[in-house]
Amino acid sequence: MSKKILYAAFVTTGLVAVAGLAIAGEPYLPKAQKTFDRLDLNKDGKISLAEFTPVAEKGFLGIDVNKDEAVSTAEIDASLQAALERRRNRILANLDADKNGSITRAELDTYVEAMVTGADTDSDGGVSFAEARIFKIAKWRKALQPASAN
Ligand SMILES: [Ca+2]
Ligand SMILES: [Ca+2]
Numbered sequence: 001m002s003k004k005i006l007y008a009a010f011v012t013t014g015l016v017a018v019a020g021l022a023i024a025g026e027p028y029l030p031k032a033q034k035t036f037d038r039l040d041l042n043k044d045g046k047i048s049l050a051e052f053t054p055v056a057e058k059g060f061l062g063i064d065v066n067k068d069e070a071v072s073t074a075e076i077d078a079s080l081q082a083a084l085e086r087r088r089n090r091i092l093a094n095l096d097a098d099k100n101g102s103i104t105r106a107e108l109d110t111y112v113e114a115m116v117t118g119a120d121t122d123s124d125g126g127v128s129f130a131e132a133r134i135f136k137i138a139k140w141r142k143a144l145q146p147a148s149a150n
């Protein structure tokens, strides 16, 4: 998936789309400058109703599975449940090295070590903020690559 789609996922305020799947949530105004800038289409330093509404509606309708232009309690539940399962599967895929369905402290330590050393691109013994940011984006991109990474 392209970088553009990755950013689009973050811009779908509140109704966060991951791998093309919207997750139920109420729209909220952005707190991060980057998200703000993406929403501010005409770059006048303000998010107008006209700029915000289509983004919110797009995410909202993304969870309207039966396309009746209304999001029901069941549709919210289904969206949250699917998101929860994806999250759980991602946690297990990342941390449960021996795939026995539980994460030991040793598995956690192995993961953390791989993460910290992996993110330390200049190998100076620590992860700078810039390295952390790059690593996070790379992880997101990786997670978004296949339909399901696990
Ligand atoms: Ca604007
Ligand atoms: Ca519906």
Ligand SMILES: [Ca+2]
Binding pocket: 096, 097, 098, 099, 100, 101, 102, 103, 104, 107
């Ligand atoms: Ca395990």
